Amino acid sequence: MSAVLKCQVDLNSKASWNGPDGNSGLVGYADGPDINPSLYNKGKLKIVGNIRHGEYNMEIRNVSEREDGLYTCYQINNQKMTVRETFVTLTVQYSPVIEINKTLSEHIIKFTCNPSGEPNHYSFDNWQHHSEFHEFIRSIKGSDDGTLTILRSNYNEIFNGNDGIYTCKASNGIADANGKLYQSGSIIFQNTVLPIFVNSNKAIEFGFYGRMIDLTVLVYNKFGSMQTDISKQNDTLNVQAKQENSSMNDLFQGVKVTVSGIKITFQLSLDTEDDFTSYYIKACNQKGCRPDPPEDVYVIPFITGIVVFWSQGFNGGFPQRFLLEYKTDTSIFWYTEVLMNDSFQLQEHYAINNLTPNTQYQVKIFSLNRVGRSKTTYSFFINTTDYELKCTNVYSYCVEILAILAGVMVMCLIISCIFCCIKRSKHCVVETSQEVRYDEIGTINFSNVPVDPTIHVSQENDIDNNDILSTSDSESSGERTFTGQTGDAYENPYQSIHNEGMEIHLYSSIISNNYENTIIFPDNPAKKLQKYFNITMNDIRNPWLIIYKKKQ
Structure with missing residues (x-):
């Protein structure tokens, strides 16, 4: 597009043109028919018109916004001694050039579309959102003044789905050199947030028992270096992670797109069944880390x-x-x-x-x-x-109830411990040293020992049949002299034994073949032992060993 700046001059006048230099200053354009050779646009300028008819016009070809401004035509008439100025304003209409600014707050992102053209009245088309690989994601309607506001976070949860290229389209009714009415400008936006595990990660990996496995995860990270660790059953594993740049797929606003990220690989050994379990991977960058769950x-x-x-x-x-x-x-x-x-x-x-x-x-x-x-x-x-x-009131009802429950549990624990200690003390085995006394009973004449057939095993007072060991000299149990009634699936139920005919010795040395007819107790005074033999077998405390000899 060309523009002709017109200036009518008198005959015998000397004329010249001044105009903008493209940088808010003034410069000489032409002196008479000659164009200033130092101009940046000298090739676009030409003096036209018939000077004899008073036409001193300047043509500007391929006008741009840099030529927009105020031009002055000077003429000096030496004969009339007059100076006259003609002012011409060149207004260049051109399609807009678009710049985009962004403003971030805690929860929103605001993009502002700033077109610059002539005329300066604009209409705006929908914003376009593309991935970093120029894959279309969505079309968003902005406001009438060319701003776009989108949600950045919700409860401090930062989205990576807003990352990508945002494009604004505006028009002032002037087409560009290619005939396009709407001009566009773009800006790349990336949230400086913590690493995000992309949607294309596998939830389940398969491995073989006794072999190694490369456990791989894909992470979207746009803010500095990254640290990772892996844990199993709340225990952090001492495994070095390998990181490498990679392209991967993720979902942005519900659309599958390609993004650049980091592939992290942990090499694990599957040696036990416990290794086939869930693993927790944590990634942090310069932004920090998410908190752990309660x-x-x-x-x-x-x-x-x-x-x-x-x-x-x-x-x-x-x-x-x-x-x-x-x-x-x-x-x-x-x-x-x-x-x-x-x-x-x-x-x-x-x-x-x-x-x-x-x-x-x-x-x-x-x-x-x-x-x-x-x-x-x-x-x-x-x-x-x-x-x-x-x-x-948490501190009244709740705490009181918890305290009562805790007290009941403690009391139950104490009672259980006391009961266990008492029960163990009844069945404990007393270890004695060589200095312990042994009470020896001489030969028992079973013919002189009365047997009470009316006492049944069910009348015994906590005497276990394993507490008495009966032996004989290579004789079968059927040949034993001491026999009682048979019944209730017991071969020889326990009977009462009185101490008549028994000799009591406070201490006797025991040698080979002298264990016969001997009952061994822990160290007790003789008078206490005598007391036990004056009562029935039901009340005798459990001896260590009773050895009976067959009647001769």
């Missing part, structure tokens, strides 16, 4: 409320908060309780009131920090009770 969660129900107890996990290096969500078992909507700041107690708690009695609820909890949110705990199913107790 631990040791349990819920206590009441008639119209519940109290949730938990212990804090690792906060990711930043202060953390907690969020409780709950719903009835039949509802599809989760109710969210207020955020709570970390009180740095060993155990946190929170009461939820105004619930429906005798109703099943699901409860879950997660933690937040400035980087993001933790994984959500498993949903806990709990029934509100149908007895009259309202948990309005």
Whole structure:
């Protein structure tokens, strides 16, 4: 497109043109018919018109916005001694050039489209969102003034689905050199957030017993170097991770796109059955880490409320908060309780009131920090009770009930320990040294020992049949002189034995073949032993060994 700046001059006048230099300054364009050779656009300029008819016009070919501005035509008439100026404003209409600015806040991203053209009245088309590999993701309608506002985070959960290339389209009604009315400008946006495990990761890997396996995960990371670790059953494994750049697939706004990320490989040995289990991989970058989910969660129900107890996990290096969500078992909507700041107690708690009695609820909890949110705990199913107790004060009802339950458990534990100790003391074996006395009983004449046939084994006082060992000199049990009644599946039920005809010796040396007819007790005074022989066998304490000799 060309423009002709017109200037009417008098005859016998000397004329010249001045104009913008393209940088907000003024410069001489022409002196008479000659063009200034130092101009940046000298090739586009030409003096046209018939000077004899007073036409001193300047043509500018291929006009651009740099030629836009105020031009002055000077003429000096030496005969008339006059100077005259003619001012011409060149307004260049051109399609806009677009620049995009972005503004970030905690929860939103704002893109502003700034077109620059003439005229300066613009219309805007929908914004276009593409991946870093120019794959189309979505079309977004912005505001009439050319701004686009999108959600950056929700409860401090930062999305990577907003990353990519954003394009603004605007028009002022002037087509460009190619005839296009709408001009476009683009900006690349990448969130500086913690690493994100992409959607294309495999949830299950298969390995062989006794072999090595390369456990691989794909991570989207756009902010500095990255550190990773892997744990199994809450125990961190000492395994070095291998990192390499890779392209991978992920879902951005529900669209499968290609992104650049990092492939992390852990080499594990599958030596035991315990190695075939779930593994937890954690990745952090310069932004920080997400917090770990709450631990040791349990819920206590009441008639119209519940109290949730938990212990804090690792906060990711930043202060953390907690969020409780709950719903009835039949509802599809989760109710969210207020955020709570970390009180740095060993155990946190929170009461939820105004619930429906005798109703099943699901409860879950997660933690937040400035980087993001933790994984959500498993949903806990709990029934509100149908007895009259309202948990309005955690430190009154709840703590008192917990204290009572703990006290009952402690008392049960103490009683169980006492009972076990008493029972063991009755059956304990006393080890004695060589200095222990032994009481020897001489030959027992079984013909002189009365046997009470009326005493049955069921009348015995906690005497185990294993406490008495009967032996004979290579004789069968059927030939033993000491026999009693048979019954109740016992070969020889226990009978009463009196101490008539027994000789008591406080101490005797025992040599080979002298063990016959001997009963061995722990060290006791003779008078105590005599007392035991004056009562029936039911009351005698368990001896170590009784040896009987067949009657000669």
